[in-house]
Amino acid sequence: MGLRTRIALVTSTTVVVAAVLLGAVVHARTADDQARRAAQAAEAELLRALDDHTAGVDTGLLVNTPELPVPLRDTVERHPVRATYLQLRPPSGPPQMWAATRVGGDVVAVRQSYAAQTRTLRGLDRILIGAGALVGALGCLVGVGTAVAIGRRVTDSTRTAQRIAEGDLGARITPKGTDEIARLGRAVNTMADALAERLESERRVTADIAHELRTPVAGLVAAAELLPPGRPTELVRQGVGRLRHTVEDVLEVARLDVPGLERTSLEEMLLGDIARRAASPWPNVEVRVVRDVVVRTDPRRVERIVTNLITNAHRHGAPPVVLDVNGTCLRVRDHGPGFPEHLLAHGPVRFRTGAADGGGTGTGLGLGLTIVAGQAKVLGVRVRHENTASGGASVTVDFGAVRDGVTQPERTQDASTAD
CATH class of the missing domain: 1.10.287.130 (Signal transduction histidine kinase, dimerisation/phosphotransfer (DHp) domain)
Known part of the structure; x- marks a missing residue:
């Protein structure tokens, strides 16, 4: 899960949880206030009914009614007090607020409808749910927007740091703010x-x-x-x-090492011809041209790359040394012990050779591969180091990285050996 997604989820979750908690608090406080007011009104109605009953006026006072809720009946029978009880689910009819007390041996009570308060509370709940949903949606939008803004800044910084790591020491981050x-x-x-x-x-x-x-x-x-x-x-x-x-x-x-100092002199030549010419001083190097193509490149620099690869293969690897040309890929491989893990992971390191590691290390780790990497960077081609499954080190130079400099294949021919 990326940083943007995490920030968006945390922000949205926080806003939604806050909206739910606030709605629950408002609901509970409103419900309590309604119940308290209804209880006070029922108790006042009970007192007026008792006064009217004493005066002989019929006010609808309920005496020993079987409809009286059991909890309320038990309370007033055990204690000589006035008590109220909210019956939200009566056997029939709307919710009711009861008020009762004991007079002599009788239990007298009054009741009032609680339907208006219930409707008001349900309307409030609908408003709270709608407002909560709106706030949650706005919170999600704010969270996503914040995450995108922060993520974009982090991504820009990461890209710039990657460019610096790849050798572009002139790349800089433009800081915004003080965070x-x-x-x-x-x-x-x-x-x-x-x-x-x-x-x-x-x-x-x-x-x-x-x-x-x-x-x-x-x-x-x-x-x-x-x-x-x-x-x-x-x-x-x-x-x-x-x-x-x-x-x-x-x-x-x-x-x-100086950017822009080295200039290329581009020519269109068959990659196989460049490889044969570079390998000509080594009669024991086998040159195999599987598929030849015309590339627009600097032949002198390509020959320098091939010369260094073959030299290092002879110096630190083992015969036979093979130079393959297949399309836009040129590969030099030997049959020695192969590259060590740190080279495969981090690339060649200047002034570090196989002898420093206590033994041979394929095509070498000194200035040879460092020059290869530098020349390849000037040409704009890719260099890949790997160990072959059959043993030995392999270095592939891929001219396909500069697609505008490669034309259609000119010819396919059998493997040949440099003279």
Whole structure:
């Protein structure tokens, strides 16, 4: 049950219950006041009848009448008092108010019709029911309106917070008023400001470090090329090469972190051709094109995505590595241990690799998948990480997210292997 429904139900229920209780109180107080006045009138009539009876005037005083209600008869026979009794359901006729007392050995009484009071009370009940229904309906409308207004504000705040969580650090909530929801919106804005400042500081530090390292790394590469041939030289060149690639990756991540900095150069190409070209440096990667389509995208960025996925599959997975193209979906999968649960739940985390977890983790968790996610965001495509039922990690890049950039299928062909 959503917040809007709860607020509407609570408000409506409160109004209805209040209307019912108020109507019950008004009914009870009116009924008591009518009975008290009728009893006083009956008792006064009894006294006048007794005076007239003593004077020898016949006033219709009832003496030892069998119609006298039993509770009233018992009361006046046991105690020498005047008493009244409201008989709402007599054997015949309308309700009656009785007044009786004992005179010598006789019980004398008078009675008055209570029909007028009953009709008045029923009319009041009809008015109370109508008013209660009207108030209840208005209360329901007010409750629904209040719930919709509050729900809309909460929904807007939730959407903005979700946009911030998805990386739109410029999104902000517009607080209205000074209530709790407005204070929550201001707190979310403050959090977003602090988060944006921290991420920008982190990006600047990362970019500055990478820029500072480029010059000495370039010098190391040049110096390594001048070393005499031999095994030590090969090890130095491999280490320097990995260092250079790491620095370039860090710079690329820093650029991808800046919204609007990266620009795309769109072309219309067969997705299968892009996949084959990207996989060509790896002769042991099997490329399977089930259904090829023309996509309007940036081939260089797509090749960068495929290169990183294949590299991570070789580094952290196990052969065979397969690159599938089926329509607008491009998938790289290996047959290693698969992705850990935290990656499947939260996505790739930069600078966190399989070695940090004490073993291989499929297609890797370092900068490779972080760059894939950044490039995919620039292209506007979806990336999905999963573990296959037969074992291994699988990363699917879906170009169907940008439907305006996909034309009709060009051709269907059998699986092929990259040369």
